[in-house]
Amino acid sequence: MNEKRECVLIVEDDPDIRSALSALIASAGYPTLEAEHGREALDQLSSERSRVCLILLDLFMPDMDGWAFRAEQSSDPEIAGIPVVVVSADAEAARRAVTPGVVAAMTKPVDFERLLRIIGQHC
Amino acid sequence: MSPRGIRSGKLAQHEAAPLPHEACVPAPAEHPRQHIVQFYGPGGFPADAVGRFLGAAMGAGDVAIAIATPEHREQIERALATFGLDIATARAQGRYLALDAAETLSSFMLDGKPDPQRFEASVGHRIAAANADGRQVHAFGEMVALLWGEQRDDAALRLEELWNGLARTASFALLCAYPLAGFDREADGAPFARICQAHSGVVPAESYPGPDAHDQRLRVIAELQQKAQALEAEVAQREQAEQELRTVHEVARKLSTQLELQPLLQTLTDAATRLAGAAYGAFFYNAPDAAQGHYLLLTLSGAPREAFEALGTPRNTALFEPTFSGRSVVRLADVKRDPRFGRSAPWFGMPPGHLPVTSYLAVPVIGRGGQVEGGLFLGHPRPGVFTEASERIVVRLAAQAAIAIDNARLYERERQARAHAEAASRAKDEFLSLLSHELRTPLASVLGWAAVLRSDVSGERTAQAVEAIERCGRAQARLIDDLLDVSRMVSGRMHLELRPVDLAAVLRSALDTARPAAAARSIRIEADLPPSLELPGDAERLEQMAGNLLSNAVKFTPPGGHIELRLEQRDGLAHLAVSDDGRGISPEFLPFVFERFQQADHAHTRSTRGLGLGLTIVRHLAELHGGSAAVQSDGEGKGATFSVTLPLGPRASDPPR
Numbered sequence: 001m002n003e004k005r006e007c008v009l010i011v012e013d014d015p016d017i018r019s020a021l022s023a024l025i026a027s028a029g030y031p032t033l034e035a036e037h038g039r040e041a042l043d044q045l046s047s048e049r050s051r052v053c054l055i056l057l058d059l060f061m062p063d064m065d066g067w068a069f070r071a072e073q074s075s076d077p078e079i080a081g082i083p084v085v086v087v088s089a090d091a092e093a094a095r096r097a098v099t100p101g102v103v104a105a106m107t108k109p110v111d112f113e114r115l116l117r118i119i120g121q122h123c
Numbered sequence: 124m125s126p127r128g129i130r131s132g133k134l135a136q137h138e139a140a141p142l143p144h145e146a147c148v149p150a151p152a153e154h155p156r157q158h159i160v161q162f163y164g165p166g167g168f169p170a171d172a173v174g175r176f177l178g179a180a181m182g183a184g185d186v187a188i189a190i191a192t193p194e195h196r197e198q199i200e201r202a203l204a205t206f207g208l209d210i211a212t213a214r215a216q217g218r219y220l221a222l223d224a225a226e227t228l229s230s231f232m233l234d235g236k237p238d239p240q241r242f243e244a245s246v247g248h249r250i251a252a253a254n255a256d257g258r259q260v261h262a263f264g265e266m267v268a269l270l271w272g273e274q275r276d277d278a279a280l281r282l283e284e285l286w287n288g289l290a291r292t293a294s295f296a297l298l299c300a301y302p303l304a305g306f307d308r309e310a311d312g313a314p315f316a317r318i319c320q321a322h323s324g325v326v327p328a329e330s331y332p333g334p335d336a337h338d339q340r341l342r343v344i345a346e347l348q349q350k351a352q353a354l355e356a357e358v359a360q361r362e363q364a365e366q367e368l369r370t371v372h373e374v375a376r377k378l379s380t381q382l383e384l385q386p387l388l389q390t391l392t393d394a395a396t397r398l399a400g401a402a403y404g405a406f407f408y409n410a411p412d413a414a415q416g417h418y419l420l421l422t423l424s425g426a427p428r429e430a431f432e433a434l435g436t437p438r439n440t441a442l443f444e445p446t447f448s449g450r451s452v453v454r455l456a457d458v459k460r461d462p463r464f465g466r467s468a469p470w471f472g473m474p475p476g477h478l479p480v481t482s483y484l485a486v487p488v489i490g491r492g493g494q495v496e497g498g499l500f501l502g503h504p505r506p507g508v509f510t511e512a513s514e515r516i517v518v519r520l521a522a523q524a525a526i527a528i529d530n531a532r533l534y535e536r537e538r539q540a541r542a543h544a545e546a547a548s549r550a551k552d553e554f555l556s557l558l559s560h561e562l563r564t565p566l567a568s569v570l571g572w573a574a575v576l577r578s579d580v581s582g583e584r585t586a587q588a589v590e591a592i593e594r595c596g597r598a599q600a601r602l603i604d605d606l607l608d609v610s611r612m613v614s615g616r617m618h619l620e621l622r623p624v625d626l627a628a629v630l631r632s633a634l635d636t637a638r639p640a641a642a643a644r645s646i647r648i649e650a651d652l653p654p655s656l657e658l659p660g661d662a663e664r665l666e667q668m669a670g671n672l673l674s675n676a677v678k679f680t681p682p683g684g685h686i687e688l689r690l691e692q693r694d695g696l697a698h699l700a701v702s703d704d705g706r707g708i709s710p711e712f713l714p715f716v717f718e719r720f721q722q723a724d725h726a727h728t729r730s731t732r733g734l735g736l737g738l739t740i741v742r743h744l745a746e747l748h749g750g751s752a753a754v755q756s757d758g759e760g761k762g763a764t765f766s767v768t769l770p771l772g773p774r775a776s777d778p779p780r
Contacts, residue, residue, distance in 0.1 A: 014564055016591045020571030023588075027578045060560070089563035090556060108567035112574050 006123050007051040009033045011041040011069065012087070013061040017108070021056065028116050030123055038064030042072055045079050052082055053123035056115075059088040059097060066097065074101065083122050085115070157296045157323055158287060164303045164328040168195050172326070173263050174202025176298045180261035181213050186253040188220045188262040190246075195265065196221050218258075220249065228266040235275070237282045243289070250293045260295035267318075268301045276314050283321035303328050367512070370398055371519045378527035382534045388422040391524040392499070395486075396424040398520070399513035401501035403478050406488075407447075408497045421497070426478055440467040449487040449495035454514050456507040458483035482508035488521045488528065496528045554734070561602055561734055565595035605736045609719060612743045619661040619747050626656045626665060626697055626769070630690055633669035641677050641686065648673070650688045658697055658771045660748055668744045671737040672701040672765050678733065679763070680705030695771055696750070702764040708756040716754050717742040738765070745769065 008030050012018040015036075022032045033048060035041035038061060045052065055073075059066035066086065074080050083103045087110060088094040094105040104118050159176075163169045177187035177199065189199050200210055200221070213219035231241035253260045264286070270279035286297055299322065306315045319325050374394040381387040388406050396404030404424040441463040445451045455461050458480055465472040473480065480502035488496040499521055501509065572588040572595075579585065611617040630652055641648050669688075676686045680703045687702045708716060719739045742752040750769035756762065 014568060016568035016595055017564070017571055019587070020568055020575055020591065023575040023584055024571065024578070027575070089560040089567060092556070108563045109570040110567060112571075 005053040007031045009052045009055045011035045012058040037061040038069030055084045159298050159324040160322040161300045161326040162303050162328040170198035170202045178206045185259040190222045190264045224265045242285045250295050263298045375523035384531045392422040392424040395517050398516050402503045404501045446485040446487045446498035449489045453485045455483040479504040481506045484509040486517045486521045488525050490525050491529050565599040568595040621659045624660040624662045627652045629665045633666050637673035645682045648686045652690045671741050676703040697769045700766040704762040707759045707761040709759050
């Protein structure tokens with residue numbers, strides 16, 4: 001319970017992208033959690049929310065997409081404050097998804113140096 | 124307002140006439156205090172008559188006074204000269220006095236009205252002076268006509284009264300002349316009568332026989348009465364025609380601003396019913412049903428919809444035929460007496476519950492291209508309601524309506540074309556955005572794993588990275604291949620290498636390729652294939668087709684689901700079917716699954732990967748092989764079956780062997 005908030009939650013349906021991001025972030029020294037879609041991310045957060053310092057969020061996902069996840073997150077005060085970085089292959093959708101609580105929008109392929117800088121600021 | 128000015132005449136053309144004996148104007152000796160009014164028409168100023176009136180006085184040694192416009196004075200003097208009177212001598216002896224009408228008038232007008240004292244001083248004293256010499260006076264005056272011409276009706280009548288007042292103290296005969304053109308409005312009737320009343324004698328403008336020709340005078344009066352009657356009737360007719368035109372114009376204006384067909388036809392039906400004096404009106408839009416010859420009811424006036432709904436639509440019977448074929452107008456005083464009535468099954472007359480129609484008027488509405496748009500039907504329970512005039516007005520309305528209907532149709536067509544173009548453009552935009560997304564996704568993975576490799580000093584992730592990079596590279600290559608295939612299909616550049624192929628073997632190979640992806644999602648694939656099934660085909664393309672069907676099934680089947688691949692030979696055809704128990708397809712989307720760029724949900728969530736080209740390629744490849752592709756689904760959540768039928772012969776078009 002008194003663990004440090006240092007964990008990055010990666011919400012991404014493409015397994016190859018998800019594991020590449022996870023490997024990269026881990027190699028920079030941050031533990032990661034992975035979720036295939038919004039619903040799984042909410043499940044992860046219900047038990048691990050105290051550890052998560054940042055959420056990397058894809059937008060187009062089956063089951064629960066990025067927008068639906070944001071709506072759920074915002075309505076739950078326990079997790080509403082966790083900063084989010086939106087990551088999408090659709091640049092326009094990513095830009096439009098920037099709302100209070102979203103600290104950055106990134107387009108795939110991801111600029112890893114910038115991603116690691118942002119993680120450094122929040123974790 | 125029509126001009127009332129005094130027109131100049133054409134007296135010069137008139138023949139010289141003998142002196143007073145036959146003149147219409149009474150001789151001064153007999154009627155010294157006559158106050159006559161002379162009207163004149165378009166023939167011009169009656170200088171002849173005036174000349175005779177003045178000449179009679181001069182000839183008798185009495186005094187003539189002409190108060191006229193300069194032009195008319197000149198005409199009067201010319202007339203006097205033709206009568207052989209010496210004007211210069213008469214003037215010198217004070218027996219002829221010519222005064223300017225406007226000047227004299229202004230000498231006694233005060234505040235816009237003739238002033239009695241001034242009139243007395245200006246005109247009265249001249250007549251009194253002549254009387255004092257023991258002479259009679261004949262005066263001709265146009266001052267009243269001038270006032271009348273300026274529409275100062277009250278001033279004119281007042282001046283007439285002053286003349287009459289003067290006649291009580293002085294002895295003279297007075298002739299006034301008014302152009303009839305000043306009385307050409309209906310409202311001029313009353314003042315005209317008052318002017319006539321102010322005179323002791325009236326001389327009409329028309330040629331006027333002598334006072335003794337009594338019978339002839341009656342004849343002229345009768346002729347004039349007939350003329351007046353005819354004129355009044357014509358005016359009434361024109362007024363009605365004008366009213367009709369105005370109404371038609373009004374409706375036409377309303378129709379032309381209406382681009383929606385239904386309200387437009389309602390406006391037309393209401394107007395036609397009202398203007399023709401019908402009790403009910405209906406417009407039947409010309410929508411023939413090839414099988415039954417029915418017409419679609421569109422708009423009604425004067426009757427509730429229920430009055431028609433129970434009856435069904437009218438059929439192309441002998442009575443309706445001239446209307447629906449656009450051949451002619453049918454106007455009947457009593458429809459039930461028409462030989463065409465009551466000859467068609469099943470009712471042989473009006474169906475039970477029909478509105479009571481006796482008077483009947485049906486007018487076709489014919490469009491610009493000569494096509495019959497429909498028919499306007501009017502009815503009334505009483506016989507003989509519809510006249511020639513009502514027919515005329517409804518025909519005019521129908522012509523206006525045809526133009527408006529054409530316009531509404533064009534507008535509708537244009538709107539549909541625009542909506543279609545906009546939808547196509549939107550679909551293209553959506554596809555481009557999807558394409559960009561789908562091309563970036565594997566790229567993101569490739570670059571991500573490349574970065575992992577760079578930082579992975581220990582090398583423990585090398586194998587995983589290389590495998591992912593290869594997989595994503597292949598996925599992207601496949602995506603590009605699909606795009607190029609569709610592009611070839613669209614431009615008709617896709618060609619097949621047809622050779623005898625064992626389709627069963629091709630399907631087994633496609634199955635091997637699909638299994639790993641299915642296994643990764645715990646989906647079981649069952650296959651029911653014959654040992655071999657040979658047909659003419661392009662092995663590579665057939666495998667692509669089967670692969671697309673299988674990967675489509677895998678994509679839309681949840682983990683733990685089933686997929687079944689079957690191949691059988693039936694009726695000289697190879698039947699290939701891929702069934703799944705996946706998410707199924709909604710009936711609304713079912714017709715579009717083979718369309719390009721269509722994926723049931725990509726606009727909303729893009730929750731499934733891919734461009735939605737796979738099934739389009741399947742159908743096209745099936746057709747290139749002379750076969751066809753079909754889909755069947757009981758709805759969402761009920762799974763789907765995609766089937767492809769391929770001919771076993773070399774070409775689909777060849778007769779079966």
